[in-house]
Amino acid sequence: MRRRSSEDRAIGDFVDRVLSRPGSRREFMKKAAGLAAAGGAAALPGCGGPAGEEVMLKWKEYFKGNYRLMTRKEKDETVRRLERLAKLQDGVDVQVSTRPEWKQVLFGYGFNITRCEGFMECVSACVRENNLDRISKTQYVRIFEMEHGQMNVALGDGKFFHEVPVEGHFYMGVQCFHCESAPCIKACPTKATWREPDGIVVVDYDWCIGCRYCMAACPYWGRRFNWNEPSVPKDEVTRKQHYLGNRKRTRGVVEKCTFCIQRTREGKLPACADACPTGARVFGNLLDPESEIRYVLKNKKVFRMKEELGTDPKFWFFID
């Protein structure tokens, strides 16, 4: 039912041994396989009433493939299930998109450290747009308050809360840099994270087993782990979603900034760039010499964080 290469299977077995924990998806799969062998569909609950429907939908969700291997039809089906589940479980009407990349687009980001004033509106906007867990206060974007003369974010203050900007300081935003040569992708044992053709590094939340190898591999602290079941107040849920973006996540999976794939593939700026009151955030198509990001790369002093690691991030800091 799940298409996996032999390599995948070998890795899968290894992961099984190392990581199988009670109640995990994989554990469930094993049991389910056993049941299916023993009694076939008898294990499936009847379809009477919404509770039955919910179980049936979840059951089908468990057996779907990796997003990258799905056919158009399978994508449409899982989207329909996810939308229905959101309605049944949370009472919200969501639209889950699977819009692919645009042709001739490679996304890149610029961050003007002369301009940012530490207002943190990017962070709030990101939390809302991406349906980030309110309980553990998950944030994809962090802003560090730095003293002039230092450039190491580890020495900056990442939890400031006072009137900004503070004299003698500047502000530096850090989030997933969508590296072209991303160490997180290489670290993933289940191929649950990959680089899309438009350069966005994404996670298939249903394929992630929560081993957090990617988090250890990321030199930029770009990834977040769901220790608890994420929770968003019903009236604050962003309904326009993308399969690889802000759709519902569960406990035990890794997530991160997706350059707001649900917005950027609709031609919009990511929520952080859109919300920024100072214009410190520049976003656009690296393949278009007439784009703002290309103007920045050509005309400004730019640098990338930990350039020497060779991760090749598509996120440049600059001053004017």
Place this chain on the structure above:
Amino acid sequence: MKRLALSVTLCAVALTCGCRPEAGHESGVGAVIREAAEPVDSAEAAAVVQMDLPAAVLSEVQGPGGRFRVAARKGEMERFRCSGCHKGKTVGISGAAGTAHDDIALRHGEDQGRLGCATCHHEKERDFLVGADEEKIDFDHSYQLCGTCHFRQQKDWAGGAHGKRVTYWAGTRIVKNCTSCHNPHSPRFARRWPATFSPPLDEVR
């Protein structure tokens, strides 16, 4: 001042870590970027999605892709049209400037000699701003006024390194006007409390 301090820091970083503060390496994304020299027309792709565009005017200056669009201002101004009150030379109600525009306090370029209202507002054609040669400037094109004194910022703004686009990265390029962000009478951003805060790093991980 801030700019200078950051330049110094940046040079120090470039020297210590041996990385060049340029667009990229010989390989990797830097090479991809250098090879991409032809403009990409996103209009076709953008046509697939529905765009909700704000009122905007065609710029009188050039950006990297030629003229672009600038968010209109007149619809945002509470007291436009000015000529509703300013018909003659003076409105003629003594002491009324205080009440009519008492919200306007000029804090702009104070160190270099005060700017007066007439530095920017046309004294005869009240519905317009005034350029260096007494020419009329429409309020929607106020970036032209600002540009007479802030040429560097205007250039960066037209290029895309100062200011920002409105809502979309694709399709028609529409950018915010200078006065969408800066109050022309007091252009410096006010200090304020941040919108939120972050928990300590180790607690989240």
